[in-house]
Amino acid sequence: MTRTNGAAAQMLEEFAELLALSGGEPFKVRAYERAARAVEGWATDVTEMDERDLDAIPGVGTHLAAKIVEFVRTGTVEELDELRAVIPAGLRDLLDVPGLGPKRARQVYEALGVASRADLLDALHRHRLRDLPGWGARSEAALARSVEEAHRAGERIRLDLALALAEELLAGLRAEPAVERCEYAGSLRRMAPTVGDVDLLAASADPDAVMAAFVGLPGVGRVLVRGETKTSVVTTRGVQVDLRVVEPSVYGAALVYFTGSRAHNIHLREIAVREGRSLSEYGLVEVATGRVLAARTEDDVYAAFGLPWIPPTLREDLGEIEAGLAGTLPRVLRAADLRGDLHTHTTLSDGVSSLEEMVAAARALGYRYLAVTDHGPRLFPGVTLEGVLDQRERLRRLGAHGSMTLLHGTEVDVAPDGSLDWPDEVLAGFDVVVAGVHTALRQSREAMTARIVRALEHPAVGVLAHPSARALGRRGPVDADWDEVLAVAARTGTALEVNAAPDRLDLDGPLVRRAVEAGCRLAVSSDAHAASQLDRIRVGAATAQRGWARREDVVTAWPVDRLRRFLARPRG
DNA sequence: GCCGTTTTCGGCCCGACTGTTTTCAGTCG
Secondary structure, three states: OOHHHHHHHHHHHHHHHHHHHOOOOHHHHHHHHHHHHHHHHOOOOHHHOOHHHHHOOOOOOHHHHHHHHHHHHHOOOHHHHHHHHHOOHHHHHHOOOOOOOHHHHHHHHHHHOOOOHHHHHHHHHOOOOOOOOOOOHHHHHHHHHHHHHHHHOOOOEEHHHHHHHHHHHHHHHHOOOOOOEEEEEHHHHOOOOEEOOEEEEEEOOOHHHHHHHHHOOOOEEEEEEEOOOEEEEEEOOOOEEEEEEEOHHHHHHHHHHHHOOHHHHHHHHHHHHHOOEEEEOOEEEEOOOOOEEEOOOHHHHHHHOOOOOOOHHHOOOOOHHHHHHHOOOOOEOOHHHOOEEOOEOOOOOOOOOOHHHHHHHHHHOOOOEEEEEEEOOOOOOOOOHHHHHHHHHHHHHHHHOOOOEEEEEEEEEEOOOOOEOOOHHHHOOOOEEEEEOOOOOOOOHHHHHHHHHHHHHOOOEEEEOOOOOOEOOOEOOOOOOHHHHHHHHHHHOOEEEEEOOOOOOEOOHHHHHHHHHOOOOEEEEOOEOOHHHHHHHHHHHHHHHHOOOEHHHEHHHOOHHHHHHHHHOOOO
């Protein structure tokens, strides 16, 4: 995990905020913000980079490279400490209040001495803001409301919940005759592990009718913004949803704009500017003539840049534009490439569906194979060898008819010392052994790395399950030397899982990318504990895409014969 | 502060919305 990169990015973001609050040059502020995003998304850990390596990151120049080196070496940056000394810490918190930006935060600080959230509440209570230049009773009231609700800001929603919400709202919109088409965009379409809000896009010649239908949908609470082309609401559960409506003739350009990360969009627009063009949600336009060059479809827009259509999951400005221009963008894994699942549970351990139900569900999905991998006895003492052998026998009978291959497996726990639960001779009897770290997650980097490496080197282990062991919203990844782990996995040929459980999505995109570059094999699996959860493997495929995984890299996309040979190969 | 097929200066993405303004500033995405 690039946790040092995350810390460096936070440092640069703080720099940007303090510069903005001190009235710094806006373009300088933007440079820091851009560098923060670039560092955060960069695959190599900044602790392993010197100033020249850092300078090679797009958006990072000599000055910021030096600051990052200083930060890595000393844990802080002198110039940043100086800014901290001048600007009250509480002032930064004010920027988290929606609608209050650096200019006005600075204004209320200088005019009224407001230097914290508490100060702001007090000033609002006394109606001291309405008389400031540029303020009025309405803007004061809007800010007061925003402060009250600000505790929700920054809260992110799990991808699966956001998807469900989006689908529900889209179904409601599609019932409105004025809607020609609509879909979700934004970080949801990029399949980010969590999203801050839900972005919807609709094509219609009658935006008013669409907006009216939207604000009337069940579950829609307060309306934040209501314009001709953009409406923002908060659902009754507190999720912000933005709807944009455009003419059908520019739907493709709008979809490009509302799907790409900000960095991806800015990158495209900078290319356009250099070529005498301008890109917006209304199309790619030749500036000199005003002629629209592309707008109807995403394909048209990307083609006008000399680019192939870029999958939404890649639109993060992490090199996809450069690769597209160079013709080296990989053909990434698609959900339809996946032929089965190597990680599922039944009622033998902690699943809620029976073996028979899981097999029937996999058949219904058209799978070529299914592995059943209930937990071993260390996590579930009720699981006995007798029960496992009985399950194996039932599985063999179920597999005797039908074209789907059934694999008998187990998910074993990797103990703090790297040992596994089940003796080696029992492990050797499984078609597939999935090994995962579940407890003692706070080991030192050295101990955790050695623990994982030992599991990877076990001859019976075919897949390392949820390698980082993160739980979204609850705990971060374990601390391990990922370069070492990836090198060992590549050498032993042990597949690294892309676990599609919505609170895991582990490996995540950035680590998938490093794993692919290290030459590792991947296994996209559902970790389903119920028959209805098998299909979440689609989100796993999207997560693998975010790491630029190709079909070739993913063993769960291979033909069954090749997969079986892969699993049968001893490792170590 | 970054960047370069208009390269070492002089630019830097684009538009919607709100509230305050008679033409725009601030914020957001």
